[in-house]
Amino acid sequence: MGQQLSVLATGSARRDARRAPGKRYPTPFHFFLAARRDPLAMLRWGLAEFGDIARIESWPLMVHLLYHPEHIKHVLQDNNRNYWKGNLIGRVKPLIGEGLFTSEGDFWRRQRRLAQPAFHRQRIESFASIMCRAGERMLDGWEETAATTRPFDLMEEMSRVTLSIVGMALFGIDLIGAAAGVGHAMLTALQFMSEEAFSLFPSVLLIPAPRNLRFLRARRQLDRVVLGIIEGRRRDAAGANDLLSMMMEARDADSGEGMSNRQLRDEVMTFILAGHETTAVTLAWACLLLDQHPDAARRLRAEITSVLAGRQPTLADLPHLQLTRRVVDETLRLYPPVPVISREAFAADEIGGYVIPAKTGVMLTPYVTHRHPALWEDPERFDPDRFTPERSAVRPRFAYFPFGGGPRLCIGNEFALMEAQILLAMIVQRYYVESVPEHAVTHEIRVTLRPRQPMQMRLRPV
């Protein structure tokens, strides 16, 4: 990837810039052990102990945790050319390869330019009906469960519906039939990737250890689905006008060549993975938060009843479902599906008066900045009204960044927000989703911020 990383390194640090306060672990092993044992605690620790910037070090590793909106803006936006995703991103490549999420430099820019039109506003608008149809089908399927007191796994349901939507909207394929198996394979692969991200050395997949074999089996299953999608489209592309066809029709300006099956596979896998798990966890957390905050849930239900009057939402309704949108925003504040965004500096840089040495890491943590007491009043409290336009207007841009920012801003952010708004409105319109006392749910990082336990909930028709 060396040639892709020859971007301008624009960092610089004054000679007298200081070292940020922080902590040194005796060995990288201790560092990774702590990160693996309780990653969220480690991320929160820096702010509590040292304030807006904290250094974690264990030779030869060094990472700065940055919590201040201006520092986040500096890395993601103002001086983004001095930063790349770093070596750690290599740990997810065994699953998603060189797709838009993991690639860098000119290659990334080309792929982003190619994919961007699939997310233009007019296109996203046409996705609304796909989202409504998938939501309706899921909610109809819930009727039987709602007639009993049997708990069901909410997270699994949300994964199925978002997987089906991303498949239909971007690739014209209904993944729902395959989704139960795909969901399981995805979970196995995600768990493996998450352990990889927090381990000292990457696994050698050639060693037939049970854990490696489980991952490889899951990846084979996912590959079968993805290659099936690509081959199906190569056989019959008539009338298709979606992300997949855009990527398949693209030709290299110099060589005239199209993307190989391998490249297409990596992009499809990237979009399936990035485009469903994140929205699924958002919806699952939103339902849980509403169950825990009956006043907010009552107000939300009143809004939905008054705007929709019992019918399905349409695109035109979305601007009127303002509280629904604020509930989604507040859910993304408390439970950002991507809790950490990491980068590595090409050249030395200076942030907040402290030196960031060349080739060291920085971690930006939506999870912690979204709960920063200097930025948010009573930060642990669920309060959707934080996101009224007036209150949002006075907040620094990077106090809230569930979708990242700068050139690598999530390409699917509007897609995701619309999907979450539509599905949440449809769920609340028809059901009370209630937690079951004996199935308490806590959260953990597994690449995304997921429920640690199966999210067992009960349904009651409205």
Ligand code: HEM
């Ligand atoms: C609530 C839902 C979502 C959240 C919270 C989320 C969050 C993020 C974040 C934080 C990044 C930037 C990571 C970085 O800078 O290192 C990102 C990138 C990305 N997201 Fe999302 N995402 C969501 C939904 C989606 C959806 C629905 C899609 C596709 C349909 C998608 C596709 C992508 C892709 C392809 C990238 C890489 C973009 C690039 O680097 O050019 N995401 N997402």
